[in-house]
Amino acid sequence: MTGDQIIIFDTTLRDGEQSPGCSMNTNEKLKVANALVELGVDVIEAGFPIASPGDFEAVQMIASQFSDRSTICALARSRDDDIQKAKEALASAEKPRIHVFLATSAIHREHKLKMDKQQIIDRAVHSVRDAKEFCDDIEFSPEDAARTELDFLCEVVEKTIDAGATTVNIPDTVGYATPSHYFKVISYLKQHVSNIDRSIISSHCHNDLGMAVANSLSAIEAGARQVECTINGLGERAGNAALEELVMAIRTRADYYGVHTKINTERLFPTSQLVSSITGMKVQRNKAIVGQNAFAHEAGIHQHGMLQERSTYEIMRPEDVGYSGRNLVLGKHSGRHAFRDRTKELGFDLDDAAVQKAFDDFIVLADKKKEVYDSDIIALIDNRLADAPERWKLVSFHTSAGSSAIPTATLELKCEEQPVLCDAATGDGPIDAVFRAMERIIELTARLEEFNVRSVSEGKDAQGEVRVTINVHGRHYMGKSVSTDIIEAAARAYLQALNKADAERKGISEQPADEVAADSP
Ligand code: KIV
Ligand code: ZN
Numbered sequence: 001m002t003g004d005q006i007i008i009f010d011t012t013l014r015d016g017e018q019s020p021g022c023s024m025n026t027n028e029k030l031k032v033a034n035a036l037v038e039l040g041v042d043v044i045e046a047g048f049p050i051a052s053p054g055d056f057e058a059v060q061m062i063a064s065q066f067s068d069r070s071t072i073c074a075l076a077r078s079r080d081d082d083i084q085k086a087k088e089a090l091a092s093a094e095k096p097r098i099h100v101f102l103a104t105s106a107i108h109r110e111h112k113l114k115m116d117k118q119q120i121i122d123r124a125v126h127s128v129r130d131a132k133e134f135c136d137d138i139e140f141s142p143e144d145a146a147r148t149e150l151d152f153l154c155e156v157v158e159k160t161i162d163a164g165a166t167t168v169n170i171p172d173t174v175g176y177a178t179p180s181h182y183f184k185v186i187s188y189l190k191q192h193v194s195n196i197d198r199s200i201i202s203s204h205c206h207n208d209l210g211m212a213v214a215n216s217l218s219a220i221e222a223g224a225r226q227v228e229c230t231i232n233g234l235g236e237r238a239g240n241a242a243l244e245e246l247v248m249a250i251r252t253r254a255d256y257y258g259v260h261t262k263i264n265t266e267r268l269f270p271t272s273q274l275v276s277s278i279t280g281m282k283v284q285r286n287k288a289i290v291g292q293n294a295f296a297h298e299a300g301i302h303q304h305g306m307l308q309e310r311s312t313y314e315i316m317r318p319e320d321v322g323y324s325g326r327n328l329v330l331g332k333h334s335g336r337h338a339f340r341d342r343t344k345e346l347g348f349d350l351d352d353a354a355v356q357k358a359f360d361d362f363i364v365l366a367d368k369k370k371e372v373y374d375s376d377i378i379a380l381i382d383n384r385l386a387d388a389p390e391r392w393k394l395v396s397f398h399t400s401a402g403s404s405a406i407p408t409a410t411l412e413l414k415c416e417e418q419p420v421l422c423d424a425a426t427g428d429g430p431i432d433a434v435f436r437a438m439e440r441i442i443e444l445t446a447r448l449e450e451f452n453v454r455s456v457s458e459g460k461d462a463q464g465e466v467r468v469t470i471n472v473h474g475r476h477y478m479g480k481s482v483s484t485d486i487i488e489a490a491a492r493a494y495l496q497a498l499n500k501a502d503a504e505r506k507g508i509s510e511q512p513a514d515e516v517a518a519d520s521p
Contacts, residue, residue, distance in 0.1 A: 003258040006250060007226035009202065010036050010243060011045040012275060013058070014075055016234035021450065021469075022279040023478070029058040030065065031348075032231075035274050037069045039267040041243075043097060045228075048075040049089035050082045056089050063093035071095040071137065078102035078127040087134040097139060098131040099169075100124070104142035104156050106149065117152055124156060125163040132164035140165035141204065146172035146185060153185075154192045161199045167226060168199050172215060175208025175238060179218040186222035202226035205241045207233060212241035217249055220257060231275040232283055232290065244268045244289040244321065252316055269322035270346050270374075277378045280467045280480070282454060289321055332366030339377075346374060348381055365463070368484050373457040379465055379482040392442055392499055395420050397491055399430035409433035413441045413495075431490045438491070442498055444505070446470035446477075453486055466493040472501040 013029050013036075016022060024032065029046070036044050046062040047055040063072045072093045076082035078100055090096035102113075102124045109115055115123070124140065131138045140160040145153055157168050170185060177185070182205070190196055203219035203226070205212040216227045233242030247263045254260060272290035276283050285293045295318040305312035322345075339362060340355050350358065361380045366372050395412035410424040411434060423440045427433030439445055450469035455462040464486035468479050479497030483489040 001260040002254040003260065004225060006220060006259050006261050007042045007200065007202075008040075008243065008247065008261050008263055009043040009045065009073070009226050009228045010041040010230065011204075011228050011240060012036070012230040012234055012243075013062070014045040014047050015228075015236060015240050016230035016275075016279075017047070018236045019234045019239065019279070019281065022234055022281055024278060026054060026058045026061060028278045030061060032275060032278060033062045033066050035267070035271045036231075037066050038264070039271050040262050040264045041070055042262065043071040043073050043226075045073045045075060045099065047089075049085040050076065056085060059086075059089035060092070063090050063096065067093035067095050071097050073097040073099050073139065075099045075101070076127075076131070078123050080127075080130060083127060083130050083134075086131070090135070095137070096135045097137040097167075098135060099139040099141065100127045100131055100165075101141035101143050101169075101171075102127070103144050103173075104153060105144035105147040107147065108144050117155075121156055121159050125159050128160050128163040128165050136164075136166065138165050139167040139169055139202070141169040141171050143171055144173040145170040146177040146182065147174070150185065150188050150192075154189060157189055157199075158193045158195055161193070161195045165199055167202050168196075169202040169204050169226070169228065170219070170224075171204040172206055172212075173204075175206035175212065177205065177215050178209070178211060179214045182215040183218040183222045186219050186224055190223050200225050202228060203241075204228040206236060207238040207240065210238070212239070213245045213249065216241040216246055217257070220250070220259060232272050232281065232287070234275070234279065234281060242288070244272060248289050248316060248321065251320075265320050266322040273374065273378055274346070277375070277382055280452060280454075280465075289316075290323075294318075295323055331372070332363055342374070342377060343381065346378060346381075350381070354381075365484070369459075369461045369463070371457070371459065375457045376463055379456045379463060382480075382482075390496075390499055391415055391502060392495060394491060394495055397434060397488070399433060399487055401430040401433075407433045409437045411437040411441065411491075413438065430487055434487065434491045435494050438494060438498060442502060444472065444498055444502055446472045446498060446501065448494075449476070451490075453490075456482055464489050466490045468493045468497050470494070470497045470501065472505075475501070477501045 013032060017024055033044055046059040049056040049059050059074045074086035074089050076086040076098060086098045104120055128138055128140055142148060142156050186201060201224040203216045203224045205215040227246055229241040229243040229246050231243055233239040247261050250257055250259060250261055269290055272283060283290055285291050336359050339359050343350055358381050393414050395414050398410045401407040406426050407430045408426050409430060412420050412422045414420045421441050423437050425433050425436035427436050449471050452467045454465050456465050463482045463484050465482045466489040470477050477497040477500040479493040481489045481492035
């Protein structure tokens with residue numbers, strides 16, 4: 001292995017989850033955490049426990065299930081109650097880390113915090129000491145560090161290291177830095193902070209100017225030994241540095257950077273697919289490392305070169321990132337063993353019963369579709385694992401529509417042991433009619449805020465995935481489903497969201513839909 005090891009700090013479940021439309025429920029977060037552990041990330045930032053009971057629960061469960069394999073980190077503002085919640089959420093972790101942050105730039109001091117420099121230092125030192133009473137592994141982030149006066153930044157970093165910070169993270173919160181600027185910031189800290197050797201310097205770059213990965217690599221060149229990143233570059237606004245790009249740049253250019261990571265790179269593509277399927281955030285086709293076109297050579301001259309010698313046009317092998325071409329997987333005659341192996345390769349850890357259910361769905365799908373891809377399998381499993389409380393079940397639906405017909409839907413739903421209920425409605429299209437009929441039966445009115453359809457794989461017979469977000473009395477509920485029939489997928493997705501709203505109305509839900517703390521990072 002070349003040189004120092006770079007610590008990979010993944011924040012898909014915290015900063016990534018802050019991406020608009022990317023919120024995940026606890027079950028989904030556990031699936032992502034499992035994939036991150038298999039990928040070999042060193043630190044998983046599991047959430048921001050004070051933000052909501054759902055965030056708290058997710059950090060707690062990830063800490064109890066995965067902290068023997070990765071360090072589990074919880075975020076806290078520089079406030080006693082935040083730090084207390086982080087401690088509680090991490091109570092069962094074998095390797096806990098508390099990540100405390102407080103903004104330091106003049107803009108944030110004056111306009112957001114209304115605090116002077118000394119107050120910032122006092123508060124930061126107090127919080128690091130408080131967190132330190134719980135565990136040794138403490139990270140401190142001077143938020144908006146890239147726009148903070150360098151001398152003040154040095155002072156904050158020195159004092160928080162003295163107070164016990166073992167990692168100092170230098171966030172480019174608004175994606176303002178450039179590679180040479182960020183290099184200078186990290187170098188300045190190395191030269192001017194007297195105790196800097198007692199702490200690991202970390203980078204945390206946002207992608208507003210498209211430079212998050214380049215800036216993080218510059219930080220490594222300047223001496224940072226931790227990089228904070230997310231799968232597929234998810235994150236606030238334009239996102240964070242993409243984990244897969246950083247890891248493959250470090251590996252492919254080990255000759256230049258002279259460092260290495262512990263990442264199992266063959267898990268990069270499957271993890272990317274899993275996160276994309278769970279969040280609904282599609283990976284752009286030409287995205288580096290994990291895009292569908294990342295290894296496709298179209299030009300004849302390239303193809304010719306590749307046939308002679310791969311290295312003429314290929315700097316990484318697709319198999320090194322776990323990319324297996326078009327992912328044409330199994331046919332309907334493939335056995336259960338082959339199916340189970342493929343689900344493992346795709347990052348799922350299913351028990352026998354779950355494999356059997358997914359396999360049953362796969363056989364039905366393979367009957368309808370000629371070709372079944374990895375993305376189809378991920379969608380099927382996801383569908384099964386969706387943890388919505390299912391009081392109402394879809395028994396049947398019928399729609400009629402056409403250029404000269406009034407779109408109409410007839411629907412049968414069943415609620416627990418009660419008799420099947422039937423109703424019909426018209427709408428401005430067959431899907432609208434289905435939604436209206438459903439609301440009449442369940443006696444719940446919702447506002448549809450988002451409706452997304454995407455093709456899970458290729459071809460006219462592809463499965464369609466529908467994701468909906470509804471608003472019921474100001475609360476948001478998400479539902480998603482897949483089917484080769486998009487009206488059915490839409491019906492099931494809408495029913496899933498209504499079931500969540502109905503469960504909360506009846507007070508039987510374990511997890512509130514969407515509470516977001518004010519002043520969150
Ligand atoms: O971007 C940022 O400043 C953050 C901090 C909480 C580290 O996400
Ligand atoms: Zn951030």
